[in-house]
Amino acid sequence: MGASFEQLLQRHERVEPRDEMPEGYRATLVRQIAQHAHSEVIGMQPEGAWITRAPTLRRKAILLAKVQDEAGHGLYLYAAAETLGTSRAELEDRLLSGAQKYSSIFNYPTPSYADVGTIGWLVDGAAICNQVPLCRTSYGPYGRAMVRICKEESFHQRQGFELLLAMSRGTEEQRAMVQDSVDRFWWPSLMMFGPPDTDSPNTAQSMAWGVKRNTNDELRQKFVDMTVPQARVLGVTIPDPELRWNPERGAHDFGTPDWEELRRVVSGDGPCNAERLAHRRRAHAEGAWVREAATAYAAREEAR
Amino acid sequence: MSTRDWPLYEVFVRGRRGLNHVHVGSLHAADDAMALRHARDVYTRRSEGVSIWVVRADAVTASSPDEKDPFFAPSGDKVYRHPTFYELPDDVPHI
Numbered sequence: 146m147g148a149s150f151e152q153l154l155q156r157h158e159r160v161e162p163r164d165e166m167p168e169g170y171r172a173t174l175v176r177q178i179a180q181h182a183h184s185e186v187i188g189m190q191p192e193g194a195w196i197t198r199a200p201t202l203r204r205k206a207i208l209l210a211k212v213q214d215e216a217g218h219g220l221y222l223y224a225a226a227e228t229l230g231t232s233r234a235e236l237e238d239r240l241l242s243g244a245q246k247y248s249s250i251f252n253y254p255t256p257s258y259a260d261v262g263t264i265g266w267l268v269d270g271a272a273i274c275n276q277v278p279l280c281r282t283s284y285g286p287y288g289r290a291m292v293r294i295c296k297e298e299s300f301h302q303r304q305g306f307e308l309l310l311a312m313s314r315g316t317e318e319q320r321a322m323v324q325d326s327v328d329r330f331w332w333p334s335l336m337m338f339g340p341p342d343t344d345s346p347n348t349a350q351s352m353a354w355g356v357k358r359n360t361n362d363e364l365r366q367k368f369v370d371m372t373v374p375q376a377r378v379l380g381v382t383i384p385d386p387e388l389r390w391n392p393e394r395g396a397h398d399f400g401t402p403d404w405e406e407l408r409r410v411v412s413g414d415g416p417c418n419a420e421r422l423a424h425r426r427r428a429h430a431e432g433a434w435v436r437e438a439a440t441a442y443a444a445r446e447e448a449r
Numbered sequence: 450m451s452t453r454d455w456p457l458y459e460v461f462v463r464g465r466r467g468l469n470h471v472h473v474g475s476l477h478a479a480d481d482a483m484a485l486r487h488a489r490d491v492y493t494r495r496s497e498g499v500s501i502w503v504v505r506a507d508a509v510t511a512s513s514p515d516e517k518d519p520f521f522a523p524s525g526d527k528v529y530r531h532p533t534f535y536e537l538p539d540d541v542p543h544i
Contacts, residue, residue: 163511213490213494214494220476220491224474224475224476227457233454233477290474293474439479439480439483442479443479447480
């Protein structure tokens with residue numbers, strides 16, 4: 146009882162909303178959780194675009210459920226961020242104004258139906274690598290949101306892999322679609338873990354606070370090692386000539402992502418940045434009448 | 450909280466019959482009925498519950514603003530309230 150922030154961290158206990166905490170810790174969490182929530186919300190778009198064109202009712206139902214999950218994940222995370230004293234409206238404003246970022250991966254286009262599978266397999270696979278350790282993050286509400294999210298992400302990744310497996314057992318053309326999609330998404334997926342450790346100034350502080358549990362490069366390595374055997378099952382080639390097993394390290398060596406590309410996409414100059422934000426702004430504006438009607442109805446009922 | 454935001458509700462779900470309702474998270478809604486419906490969509494998409502309570506967050510009275518006051522101190526020195534406090538011989542059956 147009455148433990149200080151430092152004592153809580155030393156004892157590996159969770160920090161809860163009304164505990165005292167350093168301003169830097171609070172600000173770091175708001176930024177990270179908000180960015181994560183925004184990613185879930187924007188992340189509905191690349192796949193949502195395929196809902197009307199999914200090839201069967203089964204695939205359509207799966208895709209709808211998945212996109213609905215992403216909305217749910219955004220809500221869990223916004224709620225966690227709000228326990229730190231920010232408001233939903235403020236967070237929405239910062240997304241729509243571009244003041245806060247979302248994951249760079251959602252600024253890449255999804256021109257092919259195979260991309261729905263690749264996003265599940267690679268993008269959600271990378272997200273799981275990032276998110277599983279976050280279940281043990283030091284801030285209670287964030288960790289609890291991550292536990293719920295991780296349970297649901299597992300379905301996301303498996304449905305993606307199953308979709309790609311079905312296509313890879315299909316026609317020559319379908320196999321080519323899978324390879325083309327993996328070629329486009331491999332490097333952006335590796336970039337999801339953020340810049341290399343040598344260029345990630347906030348990592349040390351985030352780890353000392355227990356907000357992050359692993360460095361970017363550790364998680365990237367884990368993802369590569371996990372994914373290579375899965376690629377073999379699918380019969381796809383990972384587009385990296387430097388990728389090979391290193392028996393001395395007990396891990397795969399792999400090439401260097403184009404960090405300049407990551408910098409460009411994060412700073413707003415990716416293939417779909419403008420489109421994603423414009424779509425989000427339009428959806429928000431077009432939903433205004435629903436929010437207003439619900440508020441008016443609630444006010445009328447209360448007045449009765 | 451911004452005036453643009455709908456009221457915040459805390460959500461409690463009973464996982465199955467025989468269990469307590471447990472706090473699972475929170476959400477914003479314009480009124481109680483909407484809060485319940487949203488809670489169903491957000492927190493029980495995979496049959497996680499058989500019953501939901503929603504409570505406006507501003508209606509919750511909490512033990513103390515900073516959770517640091519001596520509110521729970523009185524129970525700290527009453528070890529005799531626990532069964533392990535009492536030393537009994539090993540050969541006393543069923544106790």
